[in-house]
Amino acid sequence: MTALPRGESPGPSATDDDSVVADATAPSPAEEAAAGTAEATGGATDDGTDDGETAAATGATDTDGTDEAAAGPDPADATDEGPDGDAAAGSAGSADGDTPAAPALSEAEVELAAQRELLERIEKRKAEKDGPIPAGTKLSGPAADLLAAVRAVESGEKPGAAFFDSPAPAVPRRTVPAPPPVRERAPESVRAPQGAAPEAVAAVAAVLAAGGAPESLAAPAAGTLGAQAADTLREDPWQLLSLPGVGPDQADGFARALLGDGCGPDDERRTAALVGWLLERAALQGHTALDATEVRAALAGRSVTDPDAAVQHAVAEGVVLVFQHGPEDEETGEPAEAPDAGADAGEGEETGDGREPVQVFLGLDRYALAEESLADGLARLVNACEKDADWSQAAASAPSPSAAELIRTAAAHGLVAHTGGEAARAEPAALIAAASGLGLRALGATHSVDGRQRLAEAVGDPSAAVTLAGLLSGAEGPGRDEEGAVAVDLLVVLDAPQVDVETGAMLVEALADGTRLVLSGDPGVLGSAGAGRVFADVLAARACPQVVSRTPDPGPIGELVSGIGVGELNQVAAPGKEVVIVPVRDAGEAVHRTVQLVADSVPRAIGVPSSDTQVITVGHGGSAGTRALNEALKQRLNPGPGRFGGFDPGDRIAHVPAPGRTVPGVVVSADAEGLHLDCAGTPAVVPQERVEASVRHAWALSAHQAAGMRWPAVVVVLPGDAAQGLSRPWVYTAFGRGERHLSVVHGVDQALSRAVTQSPAQDRTTRLRTLLEASGG
Template sequence: MTALPRGESPGPSATDDDSVVADEPATAPAPAEQAEAAHDGADEATADGPGEEPDGPAPQEEAAAEATADGGTGGDATAAAAPTEAEAELAAQRELRERIEKRKAEKEGPIAAGTKLSGPAADLLAAVRAVESGEKPGTAFFDSPAPPPARRSVPAPAPVRTPAPEPVHVSRGASPETVAAVAAVLAAGGAPEALAAPAAAVLGAQADEALREDPWQLLSLPGVGPEQADTFARALLDTGCGPDDERRTAALVGWLLERAALQGHTALDAEQVRAALAARAVTDPGAAVQHAIAEGVVLVFQDGPEDEDTDGEPGEESEGTDAGDEGAEPTAEREPVQVLLGLDRYALAEESLADGIARLVNACEKDADWADAAAAAPSPSATELIRTAAAHGLVAHTGGEAARAEPAALIAAAAGLGLRALGATHSLDGRQRLAGAVGDASAAVTLSGLLSGTEGPGRDEEGALALDLLVVLDAPQLDVETGAMLVESLSDGTRLVLSGDPGVLASAGAGRVFADVLAARACPQVVSRTPDPGPIGELVSGIGIGELNQVEAPGKEVVIVPVRDAGEAVHRTVQLVADSVPRAIGVPSSDTQVITVGHGGSAGTRALNEALKQRLNPGPGRFGGFDPGDRVAHVPAPGRTVPGVVVSADAEGLHLDCAGSPVVVPQERVAASVRHAWALSAHQAAGMRWPAAVVVLPGDAAQGLSRPWVYTAFGRGERHLSVVHGVDQALPRAVAQSPAQDRTTRLRTLLEASDG
């Protein structure tokens, strides 16, 4: 690996290091600070809850945190924009979800394969279903008074998959009277009135009454943690509450599962949930979990070998004994059974996705003669992909950046046969690259635009996408809810190809769809034999197999810049972007992307963006913290990052240029959905590439490194990669460690069961 000699380092930076180093608070915000925390959403990480990921920031936490604007609010944009096409998009998504629910209602049993229950476990599940359906009240199963009807933890609204570059602007419809009533309750409990509108949107017209009767419903709001909810509850209920209050424990269970979803999990082991409850001063975690199940806050799933003699209750199993029977004899030979808890929205999505995949696999029919098209393919890997797609309804294709030419060849071949073929990507940048590879701009769309109907061929009379072949690139970025919507939108006989690099970071949303499909061997897999070219391709390929190799870079394609601390890392990064890379490599600052481990810290995205703005586009931030020419990231929905440049602002909102397309972000959404973007996290940058990338690794980033993170970050530069290196041996150690499955999901089990 070629290092940049100290003598060739760029000159002094125009910025003062001390002015851009921002300390990040390590503790949860006090109740008075909840309004600010609500903007950060999932940025508040739990250190003791289940699903903790010590090796790096949680992907959806980053997706939520990226929505926090670096500047203040206000500015010249003063009038709210009228509702956009988002309302029509939401209606289409609701229709899709109704179809999913209808399909699930037609099934004979409430839980699909892989969830075998018997004895008291089956009885408890029946009780849960009875409560959910309204056939029996919750008090039929517990002696304690039943909480009010609003007790059930309100699931977070389904992520709005909006097409880039259209902004999302959806009126929640909460009346001023409702917001005022909620504000009064919040004030009585010492919570900031800024939470009134979000609470009214989530909890409905009777939100004030719901909060008075059950203050812990405050946990359903973004940025609110258990400490704040407990403080709020004590202020309202005084001595009428305690740590074992069933309202509190049920809310905590739902909160733990929601937090786990932000880290990518669709379910959690029941033992993890019980341990986390115990850490929150719950004296009987097992009873708390069972109460949450009966209240419908979570669902219970039991994965493992079927055993009719198993009569333990869900979540109470232990190795070698049946915890449901006192004095039961040890059963050392029995394989342990994993009991999982999950939110219904993700359970529904995974089961619907598994059903849809099975339907596509079994519905493929021959529609054309693909032999000539396969023979004319530009590479052996493309030939193999075309032949495999011709014979199967679902195909998984894996490969690096160079391998993207193979699905492009498949799309072109299918179009040449008269089939309706399309490619969908995760980002605008990916769409442009795919369109160039296919040679047809109409053959590439973003996945969000395709599902919302603003891009692509539209839908037929039955609501299915009018396609014969759909290739989804950047498949690792596909979360389980989007995956379910996708397969439900495809008619029988439509071919689906999932293509991507399995070495990159997983989706910002919950689930690991591509990895689970590969692990379950649910369909034929085509592995590309096309290597990524050049020194960067050689370096990244080595990282993919756990080797951090030195590579020859005669044209300074790869440069290492050692630093001693975070302050020097910020200083060197600004030098590289503003001076060294443009001068030595010929890539302008506007085409150079900085990538770092997280948003906080002395060299996180916030500190780097402040320093880079001071050097590259200084200004007062008169448009809600932004100036014309600022590089920004527009986040129309969690997990969706659309790079753009600020053009202007007026009464209509903040005007952006996103890859040549104009976007107007209403003033009230600027703080929540726009941030500076000279520096991004690796999760934000996934699915996109730039001519040059500067990866910043300060000393405090060592714990956030993993092989997938390094693989993703180092692969974002096409012509040049600079690594600002201050983590010593932590980098090779992170690359050498074999990546483990860091997400708990049920999709693989469901796919394997349906295949069997």
């Protein structure tokens, strides 16, 4: 083993299904895997979905919360459509082209005309008055009825009780729409069927059989589409696309079998389902919206002959919502009028006055509501902060200048963004301790159980740290006050890049006015498993004060990772073998060397036992993905027959109770109740029917699974067939998981250097930044 040479770095392996952005020029793996499988009952596909996931035919979601099958619309399929002049925004004039439009009146002329009209009405009323008006004679409708009822009671014609017991007159009144309900995140995947009635499942199975689809889809369909799922699928077979893992080719084959010649590529049921499917796939990649041009191009690639009409129909049916980004109107301050959603606005639709074009986006309502709720909630926190204590002494006694700056900033603002690496986590801990010392209710929330334990140790108070999921579910933390808000005065959210937009909306909705919120994290790491880029958007919008830590990560690993963060892959001095590179020629050698490192070399040379060494690789599939590595590591470290659904006592596992959440643990035993786990000291029981979908071996993890956690030693495996899965955020995240030692099994030649030196582009399309900027945050 030699120290990492300058300009070189470990190489990638099988495609990472945890990478947020798929290759835009290649077809989605889900589309390839799903094609032609409508008749299959389907085992797991090797397309980046994990062992714990069922194949496309079963409809199960990726338990990581990410899905390689979720590639967005393919730009390669885009057609060169010119803007539709008839749909252009800002067109004016009468319907008859020969009749000129009436000249517009000035504001002064309009005001004078209104005053003349008012004077004329007053003079007319005066002229009509011949004498006093009898009370009530000019009343009509409900007012006249009310007056008549009162006089009837006064004259004795009716008793007062009759008046009060009679129904109130029906007065038309304007109603205010109720606010949208708060979306609570279920502990399991929202796609998982929950107790569908047996008769509903049987009815769906009959429809599926008639269409040549596998019976295994019956339970997921009944759970997703409800009790009337059979009728729904019979009337609209393309609703099959609402099941996870089902692709357009499957749905088209199913529809043809049911409808025969009664369907075609431009069937409105098909095009509406395709639009929704494209947005769902994009959301799995992290997008909360897509440019309308991309959607139309993807529809054209799916044989839709009129993508414009298809998009317009989907909007009219409420499948998607339309948003616009563009210059504000100078007079109203509102965004300029957007072109029709079906028009080719992605190329840039002129506003009519030579300004920048208006861009049209399409999005699903759940993410639109979440982003708007989050933007409003953050603005509320910014404006509701009040001085509640004297923080000057706490800042003066802070352990570092950066911690002091964070304390002073949090004292004066309701929302603060804090950025820094692993060493900078001590600064939020100092803030929590300082706030607690002032008598405030202060709490820190992390992405992982490991992060919670490290934060509790840094603060010196186990009760001061929770996981964010545990806090929102009520399983951890101080609970809610009488108004339903989390009972805290200061909440620090560490690992903020891992917060998706729906979680962010739930979080701010749970905070009372006056609560201080600090979002802290490392902007260089991989983003959230769910849709959105909350932390990045808050930073980009400058929605609040930002405190940048000046505390560097120590040691050779910290130096290496810091360089990667700015696009440099440098040679670092590693006298204690803190950083080691292991060159390999192929994936088979990569697996062999990885097992050797974990089982022998790292324990002997570094003193870190195998149980404290974590393997991280680029993807689940492939010859050196997590599946292959976990199989090889189990055979070496804990051999057994796998008598408990593939697991044995002592197996290292990752429990995924909900998408995007990975809880490491060890198998204890199994019985009729389920698989018994020890997850970081907390016992957990996974029912038998959920083991396959939510438990996997975890000697090897992907970088997304490892986000928010650290181990004494890490082995990063980069086989040659995963070069395309590498990016600077991926390398930054994977290399930064080791505390004392980092071994890199390198098989990608210069691909790693290229991945690090290339500037990462914004990989997700979201609306939060625009909303925050519009709110004046």
